[in-house]
Amino acid sequence: MKELLQDGTVNRVLGWKKGDLPYNPEPAFFKSAEELDEFIYDGFCGANLSKYMIAASALEGKTLVLLKPCDSYSFVQLMKEHRVDREKAYIIGVGCKGKLDIERIKAEGVKGIESISGAEIDGDCSTLKIGTIYGEKEVAYKDAMLERCHVCKGKEHRIYDELMLESADTLDSGRFEAVEAIENMTPEQKFAFFKNELSKCIRCNACRNVCPACSCRKCVFDSTKFDSAQKANVDEFEEKMFHIIRAFHVAGRCTDCGECSRVCPQGIPLHLFNRKFIKDINEYYGEYQAGNNVEDETPLTDFTFDDLEPGERR
Amino acid sequence: MSMNTEFKPKIVAFCCNWCSYAGADLAGSSRLAYPADVKIIRVPCSCRVNPMFILRAFEKGADGVIICGCHPGDCHYSTGNYYARRRMTLLFSMLDYMGIERGRTRVEWVSAAEGVKFSNTMNEFVDAVRTLGPNKRLGDLRCKD
Amino acid sequence: MKKITKKDLAALLRFIGENEALYIPGRVSGQTNYVRYNENTDVDLDTLKTVKSAKEVFFPQSETLYTVKTEDGKYRISQEELQNEEFVLFGVKACDMKGIEVLDKVFLSEPVDTFYKARREKGTIVTMACGEPEESCFCKVFGIDCAEPQGDVTLWNFGNEYFWKANTEKGEALTEKCSSFLKDGDEATVDAIKNAIRTVVEKLPYMNLSLEGWDGTKTEEKFNSPVWEELYKPCLACGTCTFVCPTCQCYDIKDYNTGKGVQRYRCWDSCMYSDFTMMAHGNNRTSQLQRYRQRFMHKLVYFPANNDGMYSCVGCGRCVDKCPASTNIVKVIKAFQKEGK
Numbered sequence A: 001m002k003e004l005l006q007d008g009t010v011n012r013v014l015g016w017k018k019g020d021l022p023y024n025p026e027p028a029f030f031k032s033a034e035e036l037d038e039f040i041y042d043g044f045c046g047a048n049l050s051k052y053m054i055a056a057s058a059l060e061g062k063t064l065v066l067l068k069p070c071d072s073y074s075f076v077q078l079m080k081e082h083r084v085d086r087e088k089a090y091i092i093g094v095g096c097k098g099k100l101d102i103e104r105i106k107a108e109g110v111k112g113i114e115s116i117s118g119a120e121i122d123g124d125c126s127t128l129k130i131g132t133i134y135g136e137k138e139v140a141y142k143d144a145m146l147e148r149c150h151v152c153k154g155k156e157h158r159i160y161d162e163l164m165l166e167s168a169d170t171l172d173s174g175r176f177e178a179v180e181a182i183e184n185m186t187p188e189q190k191f192a193f194f195k196n197e198l199s200k201c202i203r204c205n206a207c208r209n210v211c212p213a214c215s216c217r218k219c220v221f222d223s224t225k226f227d228s229a230q231k232a233n234v235d236e237f238e239e240k241m242f243h244i245i246r247a248f249h250v251a252g253r254c255t256d257c258g259e260c261s262r263v264c265p266q267g268i269p270l271h272l273f274n275r276k277f278i279k280d281i282n283e284y285y286g287e288y289q290a291g292n293n294v295e296d297e298t299p300l301t302d303f304t305f306d307d308l309e310p311g312e313r314r
Numbered sequence B: 001m002s003m004n005t006e007f008k009p010k011i012v013a014f015c016c017n018w019c020s021y022a023g024a025d026l027a028g029s030s031r032l033a034y035p036a037d038v039k040i041i042r043v044p045c046s047c048r049v050n051p052m053f054i055l056r057a058f059e060k061g062a063d064g065v066i067i068c069g070c071h072p073g074d075c076h077y078s079t080g081n082y083y084a085r086r087r088m089t090l091l092f093s094m095l096d097y098m099g100i101e102r103g104r105t106r107v108e109w110v111s112a113a114e115g116v117k118f119s120n121t122m123n124e125f126v127d128a129v130r131t132l133g134p135n136k137r138l139g140d141l142r143c144k145d
Numbered sequence C: 001m002k003k004i005t006k007k008d009l010a011a012l013l014r015f016i017g018e019n020e021a022l023y024i025p026g027r028v029s030g031q032t033n034y035v036r037y038n039e040n041t042d043v044d045l046d047t048l049k050t051v052k053s054a055k056e057v058f059f060p061q062s063e064t065l066y067t068v069k070t071e072d073g074k075y076r077i078s079q080e081e082l083q084n085e086e087f088v089l090f091g092v093k094a095c096d097m098k099g100i101e102v103l104d105k106v107f108l109s110e111p112v113d114t115f116y117k118a119r120r121e122k123g124t125i126v127t128m129a130c131g132e133p134e135e136s137c138f139c140k141v142f143g144i145d146c147a148e149p150q151g152d153v154t155l156w157n158f159g160n161e162y163f164w165k166a167n168t169e170k171g172e173a174l175t176e177k178c179s180s181f182l183k184d185g186d187e188a189t190v191d192a193i194k195n196a197i198r199t200v201v202e203k204l205p206y207m208n209l210s211l212e213g214w215d216g217t218k219t220e221e222k223f224n225s226p227v228w229e230e231l232y233k234p235c236l237a238c239g240t241c242t243f244v245c246p247t248c249q250c251y252d253i254k255d256y257n258t259g260k261g262v263q264r265y266r267c268w269d270s271c272m273y274s275d276f277t278m279m280a281h282g283n284n285r286t287s288q289l290q291r292y293r294q295r296f297m298h299k300l301v302y303f304p305a306n307n308d309g310m311y312s313c314v315g316c317g318r319c320v321d322k323c324p325a326s327t328n329i330v331k332v333i334k335a336f337q338k339e340g341k
Helices: A002-006 A050-056 A069-080 A102-107 A177-183 A187-199 A206-210 A236-249 A259-263 A271-285 B020-029 B051-059 B080-097 B115-132 C006-019 C094-107 C114-122 C169-177 C187-203 C219-223 C227-231 C240-244 C288-306 C318-322 C329-339
Strands: A012-017 A026-030 A063-067 A089-094 A113-117 A127-132 A135-140 A162-164 B011-016 B038-043 B064-069 B105-109 C002-005 C021-028 C031-036 C062-071 C074-079 C087-092 C123-128 C153-158 C161-166 C251-257 C261-268
Touching: A002 A012, A012 A050, A026 A050, A050 A063, A050 A069, A063 A069, A069 A089, A177 A271, A177 B080, A187 A236, A206 A259, A236 A271, A236 B051, A236 B080, A259 A271, A271 B080, B011 B020, B011 B051, B011 B115, B020 B038, B020 B064, B020 B115, B038 B115, B051 B064, B051 B080, B064 B080, B064 B115, B080 B105, B105 B115, C002 C006, C006 C021, C006 C087, C006 C161, C006 C169, C087 C094, C094 C114, C094 C123, C114 C123, C123 C169, C153 C169, C153 C187, C161 C169, C161 C187, C219 C288, C227 C288, C227 C329, C240 C318, C288 C329, C318 C329
Parallel strands: A012 A063, A063 A089, A089 A162, B011 B038, B011 B064, B064 B105, C021 C087, C087 C123, C123 C153
Antiparallel strands: A012 A026, A113 A127, A127 A135, C002 C161, C021 C031, C062 C074, C062 C261, C153 C161, C251 C261
16 A cells, blocks of 8 residues: 555555554544554454545545455445546555454443454454453353444455455355334334334434435435435434435435444334345345446336335245 | 215326326316316326335325326327336335235326326225225325325 | 442332432433432432433423413403422532523523522422543533532542432531431542542643634624635534534424413523524524534624623534534634634
């Protein structure tokens, strides 16, 4: 990376910068080799940098960007929508051994964290050793992984200029298991489940703002002419409205990168909305993975003469 | 009289300009009856119906929403209703997934010549929604009184 | 000094909840927030930080101000009633309590916010010392002692008991009401608990952060600093930090068309949003850099400059925990330190 930056192939590097706690690296642009000393890539670098490439595509020169396999789907999808410029990106596909969720670690009763080892990308990523002011703790890497890594889409990058580092298999559960479990509930149970989950929503819009598919210059929910408040949970209805419509707007474009669920401050499993649409699309219109390539027609801009009628089930 | 028979569902019907709205016209001029609680909103094409329109109708107090368009293959704009069909399929499935009664939403293809079908469809739909009772799961409390 | 055994707590809460409204940290779908207590509430006093802070109880995320209805061709305006029911807010930590003091500065100085004032008058606050503060906490930086929170009554969690101390008249009244549940406790144990907490505080990484240079005097220098140009970059412009913050007090006023009239309500706003302070001519902060800077300048510079040095950050660390891009006020303070500005 340093060489590419120094020989002028790229003008900046988009990666992650060391945090001030053992688990909070932040997405950052590095402009010099010296700045790169603060670069880090470990199990806590969950952020999908494709989103930042929208802004980087407007900058002068090339941006070197590090994409994990799942991030590369988002990048391809954004290319397809002409929101990022391939010519302005130098993509290093980095390996991934599953990304960690600090909330899950804390849910194991770990408090007062001072140090974490075992999250290094060149390690075997099996056990996290956590030093806390209340003593040493151990958490299995797998138990601390983000939900999305348990349903990993695979180790292959959809797009890259160069590859670095090994990936690990983290897939260990069915992608649509949770969706199916909800489908099998009674209407009352379904309603109660979503009512409780959505009642936590604080309308912070983190899910929308982090989402690579939510790349509209002006979101419909930010319109001042819009009747519902875009930032207040005044009525239960507004939460449903926001989350249904948001999921709908990204239906067929959502790559299932899982960023929405990762960032939700209230831990709402937002991927359950997106995955329901993905599951329906797969069942009704044939298997489709957004971000697989730039050529495929997206399911909602396509049709066949004998599509299912609304309300029917196949 | 019990509450159930008194309940008059409010229905919003999005009708495409070229087929279903003309079908409603024909129903009218043929003096075919359908409940006055059906409020028709004319749209250029069934694919003009944004999922948000449907949710918005429920928010403001609708008990049922029906979308009517040209029969597949007959769209004035060739393909609009095919797109609408996919969108509504996904939206209805999502509403069902969230525990909102499936019977409150419907899509029906009604041509300009089908005044009878229009009237029958509306009568059936109103009956179906009446059986479901008032919409409690997808409204805004502030619009209730 | 009084005390109550933990197994009696459920009965005490039921007792309080029967007589007046009780707000307490409760779990819903895996997250702890302040909820209105009822028999089914899954009370959770062990989670250190509720996701949303206690400010919500006095300054709700959204509240109706008045309603206009049309009746027989005439408008009828009805003002929303002020809080007239006594209530107890239970389990507030020292940082959130200080957060309420910050809000008091804003809402109780002229022009007084009557909705807020009514809630403050009717509410009795039971605070709780922090058992095990976490690495993202930095309350000490703002002079807060999490071992001894203020409020009407203070509780200390120790073994099988909660120690209970009334600090104010309201607190005495609540203690009196609940006297059948309380036994006498000894000061010495509580002093030991306090010392233990303070020892833990010293070990936490953020607790001794220096605020040098953030005193409200170097406004221009801070405002124009190039440091912001790099700091803001990860920010996604969501409102998470603002909405979980115990001191953020900006709100927006909006009208909702109910079909039969208009409901005017206010809701929390966030300076991170592009429509914040939007006016007819547009917006006075047009870039995310400006918005990002506003948030921290307000907390660390403008607010202390206007309020005798009181910062509008209480070091609860919620933004540290929740920011999707891991940028936060601590990183801002440190970045300026590093630059020597």
